[in-house]
Amino acid sequence: MKYTPLSIPDIVLIEPEVFGDHRGYFMETFRQDDFNKNVGPYTFVQDNHSKSAKGILRGLHYQIKQSQGKLVRVTSGRVFDVAVDIRKASPWFGKWVGETLSAENKSMLWIPPGFAHGFYVLSDEAEFTYKCTDYYAPEHERSILWNDPEIAVNWPIDTDPVLSPKDEKGLPFGSAEVFK
Template identity: 80%
Template sequence: MKYTPLSIPDVVLIKPQVFGDHRGFFLETFRQDDFETHVGNYHFVQDNHSKSTKGILRGLHYQIKQPQGKLVRVTSGTVFDVAVDIRKSSPWFGQWVGEILSAENKNMLWVPPGFAHGFYVMSDEAEFSYKCTDYYAPQHERSILWNDSDIAVDWPLDKEPVLSAKDAQAITLVSAEVFK
């Protein structure tokens, strides 16, 4: 695998080596020793999988306690995946990075604890899979508004996104609980 730190260097784009022939393909999606060498010593405790249709925007989510690092990938379709640094002590506080993840490119994104995370579905459907470093704790979950002008994510929208009721009620970064 090739590990490339992004403009916020704690967020890492991971490009797996894909072996393909007339029968299909094979790739490793995770290898603990390799991950520790290139990203850090994290322990994953939960795997999640979601399916969404075109125009769905999920996020920007985080847990203020029990923060989750997420290793994300798309197994079907295409999404624009975003990580926002919400660590007040970070030189990148309030900045974002985004990558297109798809079943075709097979890339993964490491979103460390201390970041808000979200994605927008660009294809007709997308299945999104991710490993988490801590358990889901709904009592600690928070949402930052997807279109907060202080963050100014450049979402590749072709129409107004479809949000959950929770995400429609999200707050701005300036009003949000953040990490030290």
């Protein structure tokens, strides 16, 4: 696998080596020793899988306690995936990184604890899987407005996205709880 730190170097794009022929393909999607060497010694405790239709935006979510690192990938379709650094002491505080992840490019994104995360579905449907370093704790979950002008994520959107009621009530970045 190829590991490439992005403009916020704690966010890492991971591109698997794909072995294909007329029968199909094979690839490793995770290998603990390789991940530890290239990213860090994280332990994953929960795997999640979601399916969404075109135009749905999920995020920007995080947990203020039990912060989750996430290793994300798309198994069907295509999404624009975003991570926002909400670690107050970070030199990248309030900055974001976005990548297109798809079943075709097979790329993954590592988002460490301390980041808000979201994605926008670009294809008719998308299935999104991710490994988490801590358990889901709804009492600690928070949401930042997807279109907060202070963060200014450049979403590839030409109409209003479909949001959950929770995401419609996301807080402006300046009012959100962040990591000290």
